[in-house]
Amino acid sequence: MLELLAQLTVNGLVSGSLFALLGISFGVILGTTRTFHFAHGVVYTSAAFAAYAFREGLGLPLWLAALLGVGTAVLLGVGIEVVVYQPLRRLYASPLTVLIASLGVLIIVENMMAIFFSTDAKVMSGFPSHVIIAGGVAFTLLHLGTVVVSWVLFGALWLYLHGTKTGKAMRAVASRPEMADVVGIDTRRVFIQAFAIGSALVAPAAILFTLDKGATPDMGVTAVLMASIAVIVGGMGSLPGAALGGLIIGLARNWGVWVVPSEWQSAIAFGILVVVIVFRPTGLFGAKLVKAEV
Amino acid sequence: MSEPLFPVQYKVVPGGHTPRETIPAFATPHQRNDVQTGKGTDMTTRRALVLVLFALITVTSAGPAGAAETYRLGAILAMTGPNAFYGRVMSRGALQAVDEINAKGGVAGTKLELVIEDHKSQPKEGASGITKLIDIDKVPFVLTSFSAPSLAAYPIAAEHKVLMFNGGAWSPDLVGKPYVFNNRMVGDYLGQVITEHAFKQGARKLAMIYRNDPSGITVRDHVRPIWEKLGGTVVAVEVHELGATDYTAQLAKIKAARPDVIATWSYGKDIGFIVKQARDLGIAVPLIGIDWNPDGQTVAGATSDGFQYASDYLDLDSKDEWTQRFIQDYRKKYNEPPDFFVANYYEAVQILVQLMKDVKQKGGDWKSGEQLRQALLARHKFPSVYGGMIVFKDNGTSVKPVAIFEVKGGKSIVKTVVK
Numbered sequence A: 001m002l003e004l005l006a007q008l009t010v011n012g013l014v015s016g017s018l019f020a021l022l023g024i025s026f027g028v029i030l031g032t033t034r035t036f037h038f039a040h041g042v043v044y045t046s047a048a049f050a051a052y053a054f055r056e057g058l059g060l061p062l063w064l065a066a067l068l069g070v071g072t073a074v075l076l077g078v079g080i081e082v083v084v085y086q087p088l089r090r091l092y093a094s095p096l097t098v099l100i101a102s103l104g105v106l107i108i109v110e111n112m113m114a115i116f117f118s119t120d121a122k123v124m125s126g127f128p129s130h131v132i133i134a135g136g137v138a139f140t141l142l143h144l145g146t147v148v149v150s151w152v153l154f155g156a157l158w159l160y161l162h163g164t165k166t167g168k169a170m171r172a173v174a175s176r177p178e179m180a181d182v183v184g185i186d187t188r189r190v191f192i193q194a195f196a197i198g199s200a201l202v203a204p205a206a207i208l209f210t211l212d213k214g215a216t217p218d219m220g221v222t223a224v225l226m227a228s229i230a231v232i233v234g235g236m237g238s239l240p241g242a243a244l245g246g247l248i249i250g251l252a253r254n255w256g257v258w259v260v261p262s263e264w265q266s267a268i269a270f271g272i273l274v275v276v277i278v279f280r281p282t283g284l285f286g287a288k289l290v291k292a293e294v
Numbered sequence B: 001m002s003e004p005l006f007p008v009q010y011k012v013v014p015g016g017h018t019p020r021e022t023i024p025a026f027a028t029p030h031q032r033n034d035v036q037t038g039k040g041t042d043m044t045t046r047r048a049l050v051l052v053l054f055a056l057i058t059v060t061s062a063g064p065a066g067a068a069e070t071y072r073l074g075a076i077l078a079m080t081g082p083n084a085f086y087g088r089v090m091s092r093g094a095l096q097a098v099d100e101i102n103a104k105g106g107v108a109g110t111k112l113e114l115v116i117e118d119h120k121s122q123p124k125e126g127a128s129g130i131t132k133l134i135d136i137d138k139v140p141f142v143l144t145s146f147s148a149p150s151l152a153a154y155p156i157a158a159e160h161k162v163l164m165f166n167g168g169a170w171s172p173d174l175v176g177k178p179y180v181f182n183n184r185m186v187g188d189y190l191g192q193v194i195t196e197h198a199f200k201q202g203a204r205k206l207a208m209i210y211r212n213d214p215s216g217i218t219v220r221d222h223v224r225p226i227w228e229k230l231g232g233t234v235v236a237v238e239v240h241e242l243g244a245t246d247y248t249a250q251l252a253k254i255k256a257a258r259p260d261v262i263a264t265w266s267y268g269k270d271i272g273f274i275v276k277q278a279r280d281l282g283i284a285v286p287l288i289g290i291d292w293n294p295d296g297q298t299v300a301g302a303t304s305d306g307f308q309y310a311s312d313y314l315d316l317d318s319k320d321e322w323t324q325r326f327i328q329d330y331r332k333k334y335n336e337p338p339d340f341f342v343a344n345y346y347e348a349v350q351i352l353v354q355l356m357k358d359v360k361q362k363g364g365d366w367k368s369g370e371q372l373r374q375a376l377l378a379r380h381k382f383p384s385v386y387g388g389m390i391v392f393k394d395n396g397t398s399v400k401p402v403a404i405f406e407v408k409g410g411k412s413i414v415k416t417v418v419k
Helices: A002-033 A040-057 A062-090 A095-117 A141-163 A165-175 A177-182 A187-213 A219-234 A239-259 A262-279 B029-037 B042-062 B084-103 B123-135 B147-159 B187-200 B214-230 B248-256 B269-280 B294-304 B321-334 B340-361 B369-379
Strands: A131-134 A137-140 B070-077 B111-118 B141-144 B163-166 B180-182 B205-211 B233-240 B261-265 B287-289 B308-312 B381-383 B389-392 B402-408 B411-418
Touching: A002 A040, A002 A137, A002 A141, A002 A165, A002 A187, A002 A219, A002 A239, A002 B248, A040 A062, A040 A095, A040 A187, A040 A219, A062 A095, A062 A187, A095 A219, A137 A141, A137 B269, A141 A165, A141 A187, A141 A239, A165 A177, A165 A187, A177 A187, A187 A219, A219 A239, A219 A262, A239 A262, A239 B248, A262 B233, A262 B248, B070 B084, B070 B123, B070 B147, B070 B340, B084 B111, B084 B321, B084 B340, B111 B123, B111 B340, B123 B141, B123 B147, B141 B147, B141 B340, B147 B163, B147 B180, B147 B214, B163 B340, B163 B369, B187 B214, B187 B261, B187 B287, B187 B308, B187 B402, B205 B214, B205 B248, B214 B233, B214 B261, B233 B248, B248 B269, B261 B269, B269 B287, B269 B294, B308 B340, B308 B411, B321 B340, B340 B369, B340 B381
Parallel strands: B070 B111, B070 B141, B141 B163, B163 B180, B205 B233, B205 B261, B261 B287, B287 B308
Antiparallel strands: A131 A137, B308 B402, B381 B389, B402 B411
């Protein structure tokens, strides 16, 4: 029984780290720009498919293909901001309009990728498949890599936001957009920067997932759902909150099956979401809520 | 059209410049055009053009008078979507039979024509596909595939007395229905074959993971008492959703139960994930199942080695003359060996031809699904492309060769052939 608990904890840490990375990548965009960027899911998918195409199609080494995957994600993420969100903001579109536009982008690009790449799973090679067994608990080298990459990137983002001038500008825009504007911060540039960073962070998550489970065009929907749950559970606007939210969901999904039958696993994440929204609508680390809005 | 979900709101842009926003969101293309360009006169020209086009279509589709009448048969297959692999091979099998028969001059001088509808492995598409085949193409005979779309299509077929032939799905829910016959072995029998095999190999503690739908649940319920009667115990039963990618929690529970063998009542990509993640969790016991396909192989990669499954068996080295001719014709066209799905759909069309001949001989109407069905029940036995005869039971199932396969280096190797 103890062995099962240990195994479930390890599984939870691995998937939780990935959710945490998804959460901060989504949270940095949501926090800074107040855009509920549902199309983030398709940015995620694009990174996976670009890396796949460069790795398996052109035969590039994995690190280079992964880097190009990150580049593709940044281009698409910033492209969506410039082509879709900026014009909508100029029209003073309501958050609901922006959300629907974002959903539209997600559906269109996802289907385009399905036409181009077909819907079967794309598997990427190049990462050593090595199973590590320690005291009855098993995990792979890739799982270890997932945990390390996720938390290193979290640390890097935190340092960037707190240690650099541009990072501080992002935090300023996040906390008081009008004031930031008044003191001379170019919010338009900061928004683009937020999209670039968020997209760059979601790409490694997509590539790590693809190495483990393969890529399909519909993979982005689940990813963006998990990312938004992580952000809401952790508290909007708080990056440590988003990371912790992701980790909690990952652990809960795995620990949960210890006590409830496994067919309820997908309900666990949403269950946590409902509990948090009802009892602590600001999330674990969220700022005080002034009014509820979409 | 129903009411829009969200009323469209227009924001007045500073400066009051709003020409684009004044177009109703649900305007027809004509209206939009009128507002944007003001060229209202275009409409009359365009309408005339459309009329001419329609007239042309009606004239051409009537076809040359006196052209030979064809006999239409239908198929609802997964031509696109996540399971397009199956649609591809199944349609090829049926088409090969149709081409072969037409090359010989058709059935009593009437050529066959296959109409394929795409169900994308979705139940609702299965229902609309069969409706179109029955209402528009007036087919008396439909090849079907996949449990859920077939079950959705069945009531419509039964109402119109259209005969369905399933060569792909393995849900036992397709058994005992008067208008559907299966030339694919049903899953619970395959599950029984593979678990009995595992028992013979010395396994006593069985863990099962199954897909949460009728095809998985029925196999689970069929196998459990058989295993316990043999003297084994079921130590873990876990379930997964169709198309899931993360099975680690279920597999961790299975691992903790320490089974001798793990049975998978799933198919497609899902089994590939189960096999790979089981090995990643350090589970070393054998994995067994009732399906394996290239999609699963892609996902599992090298971890698929040793996976054993029971399935319909098409012997590529058979000495049977018909089997060999079928295999060679297929290879010539597609440059790869056919699998049993190709064979089943090829065989189903051949059985239809026999039924047509039987009905015709009796002076009946071969475009009546009911008469085709009566002919099948009168005959029961048909020559099989697998060699020998295929025998149908009254409940719609059939008996044919089944084999236990083992995956080695990404290829399925036959271990034993079961009668």
